[in-house]
Amino acid sequence: MAEKGLRDFFLAEAEEHLVVLEKGFLELERNPYELAGIQELFRAAHTLKGSAALVKLDTINRVAHNLEDVLESIRDGKTPVTKPVVDWLLHTLDAIKLLVSEITRGEPETSEIADEVEKGLKEILSTEEGAKAAATEAESPAREKRPLPPRKREEADVLSSYVRVHVDNIERMMNLVGELTVLKNSLMTETRDILDLKDEIEYAGGRLMREISDFSSRYSYSIPDKITYVDSLLEDFRELEFDRYDELNLFTHKLHEIMDDITEALKDSAGFLARLSEHIRTIDRINTEMRDLISRSRMVEAGRLFHRFTRTIRDLAHRSGKKVRFTVSGTDTRIDRVIFERLFEPLLHIIRNAISHGIESPEERLSRGKPREGRISLAAKREGNSVVIDVKDDGRGIDLKAVYRKAVRRGLLKKDERVGKGRLLGILFSPGFSTLEETDMTSGRGVGLDVVREIITEMNGRISVATSEGKGTIFRIRLPLTFIIVNIVRFSAGGMEFAVPSSLVQELMEVEPEEYDPEAGTVALRDTRIEAKDICSLLGLSPGERGEKPPAIVFNLMPGKQVALLVDAIAGQEETVIKPLGRFLEGLKHYSGVSISAGGKLMPVLNPVALLEQPLDAVPPRPEAKEVELRRTVLIVDDSLSIRKFVSMILEQGGYRVFTASNGMEALTVVDEHPVDLIITDLEMPVMHGYELLRELQRKGVSETVPVVILTSRGSEKHKEKAASLGARKYLVKPFEEDSLIETVRECLESTQLT
Amino acid sequence: MVEETDTPEGNRETHEEEYATPDLRACTFSVGERVYSVDMEYLRGVAELTEVVPLPLSPAYVEGIAPLRGSAVPVVNLAVLKETPEEKAPERWLIVLEVEREFLGIAVNEMPDLSEDYKGEFIDVPEFFETYRVR
Numbered sequence: 001m002a003e004k005g006l007r008d009f010f011l012a013e014a015e016e017h018l019v020v021l022e023k024g025f026l027e028l029e030r031n032p033y034e035l036a037g038i039q040e041l042f043r044a045a046h047t048l049k050g051s052a053a054l055v056k057l058d059t060i061n062r063v064a065h066n067l068e069d070v071l072e073s074i075r076d077g078k079t080p081v082t083k084p085v086v087d088w089l090l091h092t093l094d095a096i097k098l099l100v101s102e103i104t105r106g107e108p109e110t111s112e113i114a115d116e117v118e119k120g121l122k123e124i125l126s127t128e129e130g131a132k133a134a135a136t137e138a139e140s141p142a143r144e145k146r147p148l149p150p151r152k153r154e155e156a157d158v159l160s161s162y163v164r165v166h167v168d169n170i171e172r173m174m175n176l177v178g179e180l181t182v183l184k185n186s187l188m189t190e191t192r193d194i195l196d197l198k199d200e201i202e203y204a205g206g207r208l209m210r211e212i213s214d215f216s217s218r219y220s221y222s223i224p225d226k227i228t229y230v231d232s233l234l235e236d237f238r239e240l241e242f243d244r245y246d247e248l249n250l251f252t253h254k255l256h257e258i259m260d261d262i263t264e265a266l267k268d269s270a271g272f273l274a275r276l277s278e279h280i281r282t283i284d285r286i287n288t289e290m291r292d293l294i295s296r297s298r299m300v301e302a303g304r305l306f307h308r309f310t311r312t313i314r315d316l317a318h319r320s321g322k323k324v325r326f327t328v329s330g331t332d333t334r335i336d337r338v339i340f341e342r343l344f345e346p347l348l349h350i351i352r353n354a355i356s357h358g359i360e361s362p363e364e365r366l367s368r369g370k371p372r373e374g375r376i377s378l379a380a381k382r383e384g385n386s387v388v389i390d391v392k393d394d395g396r397g398i399d400l401k402a403v404y405r406k407a408v409r410r411g412l413l414k415k416d417e418r419v420g421k422g423r424l425l426g427i428l429f430s431p432g433f434s435t436l437e438e439t440d441m442t443s444g445r446g447v448g449l450d451v452v453r454e455i456i457t458e459m460n461g462r463i464s465v466a467t468s469e470g471k472g473t474i475f476r477i478r479l480p481l482t483f484i485i486v487n488i489v490r491f492s493a494g495g496m497e498f499a500v501p502s503s504l505v506q507e508l509m510e511v512e513p514e515e516y517d518p519e520a521g522t523v524a525l526r527d528t529r530i531e532a533k534d535i536c537s538l539l540g541l542s543p544g545e546r547g548e549k550p551p552a553i554v555f556n557l558m559p560g561k562q563v564a565l566l567v568d569a570i571a572g573q574e575e576t577v578i579k580p581l582g583r584f585l586e587g588l589k590h591y592s593g594v595s596i597s598a599g600g601k602l603m604p605v606l607n608p609v610a611l612l613e614q615p616l617d618a619v620p621p622r623p624e625a626k627e628v629e630l631r632r633t634v635l636i637v638d639d640s641l642s643i644r645k646f647v648s649m650i651l652e653q654g655g656y657r658v659f660t661a662s663n664g665m666e667a668l669t670v671v672d673e674h675p676v677d678l679i680i681t682d683l684e685m686p687v688m689h690g691y692e693l694l695r696e697l698q699r700k701g702v703s704e705t706v707p708v709v710i711l712t713s714r715g716s717e718k719h720k721e722k723a724a725s726l727g728a729r730k731y732l733v734k735p736f737e738e739d740s741l742i743e744t745v746r747e748c749l750e751s752t753q754l755t
Numbered sequence: 756m757v758e759e760t761d762t763p764e765g766n767r768e769t770h771e772e773e774y775a776t777p778d779l780r781a782c783t784f785s786v787g788e789r790v791y792s793v794d795m796e797y798l799r800g801v802a803e804l805t806e807v808v809p810l811p812l813s814p815a816y817v818e819g820i821a822p823l824r825g826s827a828v829p830v831v832n833l834a835v836l837k838e839t840p841e842e843k844a845p846e847r848w849l850i851v852l853e854v855e856r857e858f859l860g861i862a863v864n865e866m867p868d869l870s871e872d873y874k875g876e877f878i879d880v881p882e883f884f885e886t887y888r889v890r
Contacts, residue, residue, distance in 0.1 A: 175826065178826070179824055494811075496808075496809070539812055581820070581827065582827075582829065583884075583888060584859050584884060584889065585813070585817065586890075587888065587890040588810060588812070591810065594808075594820060594827045596822065596826070602806075602821075602827050603808070604808065604820075
């Protein structure tokens with residue numbers, strides 16, 4: 001267990017060293033005299049060797065040791081950087097990668113790999129002598145250029161301030177922050193409630209005070225002088241009244257005092273509440289900051305992704321006999337780890353296409369007045385809450401005429417249909433546009449671009465393309481900065497609240513009733529008609545109340561393709577944390593997760609791509625293991641085993657649940673024990689024949705609700721009439737057609753559903 | 756794991772039983788008049804089930820999702836799954852189960868019991884998870 005943990009640690013570390021080494025070797029190849037970076041490479045090999053030894057990966061240890069030796073010898077000027085040396089370095093790197101992937105899969109190391117590496121090393125060492133002289137002259141200036149020591153120290157400082165954290169831990173921290181957010185939100189609403197309560201108490205206090213003063217003033221007004229007392233005895237009363245007045249006065253005075261106390265206490269508590277709200281606001285701020293920091297820590301530099309292509313491009317260009325210069329920019333742009341991992345394949349597709357179909361051969365380039373070397377560049381930049389990645393080449397561009405011809409051939413466009421450039425480029429991403437590599441050779445590009453788009457939209461991103469004939473092509477990928485905090489558009493439909501990621505929303509619109517055609521499923525948007533779907537019918541909900549012009553969300557699903565989604569009402573836009581639905585529900589592709597709002601309320605986040613593009617029977621398949629939903633049940637009564645089996649098979653394939661019985665008696669037992677929706681019975685059977693069964697079912701009142709179908713070899717009218725008189729709904733004669741049986745069953749069940 | 760269940764050795768030590776705290780290894784509950792048990796090993800808690808947000812287009816036995824400590828748990832309705840209809844009580848509980856860091860909830864009308872023995876139908880939680888997860 002401990003060793004397994006250590007190995008994981010090693011694997012994570014190895015990947016980084018390999019990236020450093022690969023980048024360095026390729027740099028060395030481009031610039032054999034620039035040896036300033038060699039120390040870093042030496043250290044990477046050295047650490048790799050040490051770590052491998054620690055977790056007892058002997059072969060990696062051995063290979064890395066060889067690598068370390070050669071790098072040391074290059075560093076010390078003993079071995080010149082020649083083509084065979086660089087090739088050996090790259091080959092050795094591949095060997096280590098191979099070994100690492102074996103370990104990742106849990107397989108043992110193939111020790112022969114080390115033998116091969118050593119054999120290769122011997123070969124270069126034997127040819128080294130001759131090459132040495134050539135290298136020595138070039139070596140010295142490189143060393144003078146940049147003194148090693150200061151840079152080394154700087155790097156050491158940087159390295160010592162890093163620790164390695166498992167991604168799971170970051171994820172867990174993020175979840176905890178999510179919980180804190182929810183708690184903080186409810187604390188905020190609660191303090192608001194208390195503040196309201198305080199206001200109410202203050203108001204009630206004020207009323208009390210007013211009542212008291214009203215009362216006392218009325219009282220004091222009514223007593224003196226109003227009544228003229230003639231009797232001295234009454235004068236005494238007056239005295240008495242005064243006493244009582246005093247008492248009341250005292251009482252109201254006391255009430256005033258108490259009220260003052262209450263007001264004072266309220267003031268204190270108001271101060272306390274103000275401080276509390278202030279603290280909660282601080283918590284809110286810290287929480288947001290923490291959330292940002294944690295989500296940033298699961299981000300990686302785009303450069304790490306880009307450098308993975310250096311080698312691929314070199315190899316591909318070499319193989320196709322083309323010259324390609326690969327440049328990167330915006331390498332320090334930070335992208336989410338998930339994007340990092342999932343973007344490799346799509347980018348590789350695009351780059352591969354660019355090399356094989358975009359970049360021309362050196363001769364062709366020269367004849368067109370372009371530099372011999374083609375250019376491919378990868379650039380990343382941040383735009384607001386998105387990351388934009390451009391893949392650019394300066395090749396021949398996409399042949400739009402060829403795309404058009406092919407789209408017509410594939411039935412994606414009608415012959416002579418007029419389309420704009422945008423629409424044509426959009427077709428490149430359509431499923432089915434190009435499925436085979438060889439067909440692609442004739443038409444320009446498009447290998448697996450539908451897959452590329454699929455991967456990108458799954459990450460709530462968008463891809464677009466621009467091309468210029470003879471000048472080149474740019475693919476632009478726009479992705480949300482992170483997957484945890486996403487900007488969403490909230491809306492309601494059928495009494496429920498949903499959200500969609502704003503990154504896919506092009507605009508919100510109001511649908512003029514006369515411009516919406518529900519039958520054709522289109523709506524007018526400015527001067528074009530676009531596809532329109534109703535969220536309620538997609539999700540099987542009954543629409544809630546809608547205004548005269550119901551709102552719709554317009555999605556830009558692929559270049560040139562917009563779809564409007566009609567909803568009940570738009571509720572707003574906000575930043576939110578989206579959590580995945582988890583493995584149990586991951587098959588529900590039309591949801592990209594769930595948003596948890598203040599107070600812990602859940603809101604499903606829809607995935608518009610899956611929702612709008614998949615056929616409407618998007619209900620996921622039910623688990624096969626057990627009957628899950630309430631399927632309609634059919635009872636088959638027949639004394640022939642083969643008929644029972646055959647009919648069962650047909651009905652089971654049709655999605656029905658089937659019971660069987662070999663005679664009327666058994667059938668009655670089944671009916672008693674299980675709810676049955678339909679009975680199919682033979683007439684001639686031992687023990688209890690079909691007519692008896694019909695009579696019994698009629699007596700029990702079963703045939704009133706459960707239709708009975710006769711399936712018999714007796715085809716005469718006499719039998720049919722008798723069966724009908726006993727309550728049989730339908731009459732089928734053997735031999736029968738599979739389809740007519742299914743049809744009959746369906747009809748009978750439908751008619752019972754109606755009643 | 757297997758050794759922990761009843762072995763002959765366990766029976767020999769019956770004289771110690773008096774002092775031992777009861778070994779509660781089953782969580783039992785009933786849905787639609789049927790009794791079920793799950794292994795305590797997978798039980799992560801029982802929460803009040805206040806609100807279930809339905810997920811349109813999901814299988815009938817998935818009642819929806821319920822909030823739980825800043826996260827969402829799928830809610831399975833065993834009454835639908837096992838075709839033993841029952842009315843939902845006004846106050847229900849959610850049995851929260853965990854399989855390999857993934858959560859799953861079973862909605863019940865009455866608070867479940869913890870007991871030493873399995874009762875009724877035994878639900879193997881990892882297998883249940885695999886069988887009924889939506890693919």
